[in-house]
Amino acid sequence: MKAFLASVFAGLGATALLTFSSFTAAQWYEATGHAQVNSNDIGAAKSAAIKDAITQAMVFSGARVTSVQTLVDGVLTQDQLKISSHGEIQKIELISEQRHNEQLAVTLRLDIFAQTEQCPQSNFKKFIAVTQSQLNNREQARLGQIFDINKAVSKNIYTALLKSKMSAVPVAYYNNAINVDKYFTQQHDYSNSQLEDIATRSNAQYVLLSQITNLSASDKLNNDYAFWQDESYQRSYQIELTLFDGTTYEQLWQNSYQSQAIWPFAKTDIIDVHSQRFWQSPFGQSISDINQTLSYDLQAAMACLPTQGKIMHREDDKLVINLGKAHGLTKGQLLSIAHHDYLTDAMGNRMPHKVITLNSIRVEQLYQQSAIAVSVNNAPLPGVQINDIVEVVSQDP
The missing domain is CATH 2.40.10.410 (FlgT, C-terminal domain)
Known part of the structure; x- marks a missing residue:
């Protein structure tokens, strides 16, 4: 298990210095990482859950987390999580490992020498209103009749932020549709009154807006002559997000994320985007992975913002x-x-x-x-x- 933990930690891109420094103070952190078990691959799920737990612990200790995505010919080939840490991991202990249906939870205990180079604002919480994402090309949602995908994605983003439990605390504000076109144009013709209204109604200091820009599907992957095979398609997903200060109406952060994954359902199937059937599929899992990454990116961006x-x-x-x-x-x-x-x-x-x-x-x-x-x-x-x-x-x- 120690070798497994070491290999997972090495894959994070962080540097673990196992030496004591007189300028640091040891502190124990406990974190629980979660991952989906796909195709009964316990090893891959355990690796992802441990990575999630270590990332949470490092961020709690004052680390900055950013994601680096590499796209080749439009296909996500690498999703590397980089941690620029103000702490050094001395020891990792496995506390528990639990599996419930297709979800795996791993709890770790980490001994971290947390250094003092942190922004003091990270000790305070910033509430962020997670609004309903806008679906830009509704015709692309016809495959599977997933016209509510924007609502389901917004709820999943809220859940990802809620699980991270860091500086940014999400507030659910995704029940009502919002026209976000003007917030993603170069003219920056924002509606200050709308931002103020969202911030006031949600009692949040920051407002997160998003739009889903791509849900297109490629040609069928399996052979038409192999009639015994289930239909499957390669489907794209792209989302753009922007963060605003609900008090000064200033744009503070903007990013986009994209991926491609197998859409394993038949062409005539009507898919419930709020069901486990959808979120446990390769396409649903790819969206969950993106939302986890963007939650870390957003937490890092907000850590030093004023409360x-x-x-x-x-x-x-x-x-x-x-x-x-x-x-x-x-x-x-x-x-x-x-x-x-x-x-x-x-x-x-x-x-x-x-x-x-x-x-x-x-x-x-x-x-x-x-x-x-x-x-x-x-x-x-x-x-x-x-x-x-x-x-x-x-x-x-």
Whole structure:
């Protein structure tokens, strides 16, 4: 098992230095990785689950994770996970291994020397609204009648983010359809009011938008003369995502992912995209793999973003803000206040702009999703208004 763990870890592209440094402090991390068992291949599933568990533990310890995808002739040939770590793995122990139907769960315990080179913002949570993905070419969904694939994919993205349990905490906002065309054009003609509405209704600070751009199928793979064979097709999948700040309406991150996998169903079959039959198929599993990768990419992109919210109500010297325990706030936490404004460039384009004030507030009463804050040292708060931005003041370690 040790050799197996070593081979899996080596495949991650991370460097494990098994030496003690006086500038580090050892800490145990426990993480559970999950993987799908395809074609009863337990070895491949165990390798994927261990990789998932190690990645989670490394990210918890302060690592940055990025994925590198290599495409040759439109076919995904390599999906390599690279970890730039602020920690060094000293020891890995297998705690448990459980299989339920076609799902394998592996729990590891890792001894990591976590270094102090981390951004302090990673200690706080950022809530992100996961909206319903837009299906751009509905005619491509005719094979299998998978016209609800955008809803199922959005839910799967939400689940992948929820399982990662890192800086970004997903909020389900995928029940209503959203027109996202304008967010993926070069004109950047965003709807600030729509972003604000999504952020307000979901009580999230960030908004994730996406569109599925390709579901095309290739020619049938099996021979027409081999009538005893089941029909199968090679099917493409491509999705584009973009992340916005729900407070300043600024675009913060954008990426696209694509893959190709076997569509094993008959041409006349009507497939339920919410069923295990779909998600356990090679095509469904390829989407799940992409969503796991994008969840790590998004978590890494959001780790050092500020935890910020808004002033929702003011009564005398007390301010009600939409941040609370769930975001990592504690009683006595300091926050700064900024006004939301715009700058206009020579071409007439409006760019978001925060006007930082000298006002500081301190959390006095704490709730799960909100808090009551007062001015530090009872100083006056001139010009502070509802919807002004509050941002967590984090101390460097």
